[in-house]
Amino acid sequence: MKEKFRQFMTGRYGADQLSRFIMACGMVTLVCYMIFRGSLWYYLTLILLVWNYYRALSRNYEKRYQENLKFLSLKNQVLGLFRKNPAADKEHRIYRCPSCKQKVRVPRGKGKIAIVCPKCHKEFIRRS
Ligand SMILES: [Zn+2]
Known part of the structure; x- marks a missing residue:
């Protein structure tokens, strides 16, 4: 069978x-x-x-x-x-930490800002 x-x-x-x-x-x-x-x-x-x-x-x-x-x-x-689409988010920008490559999301339109990496705590300056 x-x-x-x-x-x-x-x-x-x-x-x-x-x-x-x-x-x-x-x-x-x-x-x-x-x-x-x-x-x-x-x-x-x-x-x-x-x-x-x-x-x-x-x-x-x-x-x-x-x-x-x-x-x-x-x-x-x-x-x-x-699902959230990161490209559609117009109020934030995504930067990569220069030392550990961690993605960091910061608000747009704030001029030059100091970003502190949440992972390795390195500070870097970017234009938002
Ligand atoms: Zn980092």
Whole structure:
């Protein structure tokens, strides 16, 4: 039985990050169905499960791989919205300590200032 299953799965795509995400969505819709009932949750769960099986059993490896890449870049974009972007910070400047290379963030527009490195405590002068 195990051998038969292995033969059946040979050359098929199997699981990836996107399929795990689809499964997670399917779990959520399944729980929603158990709580709220209603055919909407039922069909959503069904669609997600069928979609997941379709991808796992697909022999079109390249296409599934591309789908997964698209999913991963989309996921990174969404996660990026919640991350702080240092380039977008217009009120601060980043300097590197000349002796230990530690990054130091200082406020902009204060003229010449003496910066004390938080790591090695060396003082250096920069225009902010
Ligand atoms: Zn330093």
